[in-house]
Amino acid sequence: MKRRFAESYRIFVGVRQDDLDRLFSRIKEKTFKKGEVIAREGEAYPENPSVYIIQKGEVNLIKKDSEGKSRKIGVMEEGNTFGMENLMGKLSGLTTYPLTYETSQNTEVHILTDEGLKQTLSKDGYATVALNMTRYLSRWMRACLEECATVEVIRGYLRV
Secondary structure, rough: HHHHHHHHHHHHHHOOHHHHHHHHOOOEEEEEEEOOEOOOOOEEOOOOOOOEEEEEOOEEEEOOOOOOOOOEEEEOOOHHHHHHHHHHHHHHHOEEEOEEEEOOEEEEEEEHHHHHHHHHHOOHHHHEEEEHHHHHHHHHHHHHHHHOOOOHOOOOOOOO
């Protein structure tokens, strides 16, 4: 199970087996019912943000438009990871969820907290996971940018 789990999720590629063995003891599993909100746009991050890995089911990504109307902008499926933007965002001073995450069916997830990652992994293991998360977020951002209809949509958001 452990090796298959690590091979199934890109954020663990390159992490040493001894780090993975320690990490598995910190993974929590949770089932959400259809229509359940995992996190709501605008809510404050918890003190210890989490990364969610979908084991079974689907999660809708919902964003409010400029008029306050909720729009489904994507779907995460089995094997997809979400919440990395929250974990990485907290490191950059962001404090609220950018999206609502709502299940479209009964959904089972693996949950890893930032504190669990830090306390369990070696420095090299944590750095590898952080780099893998950055790669994942970069691919996601690239896909989003390719879908933008105009440059006006992203004006001001790409400043570093």
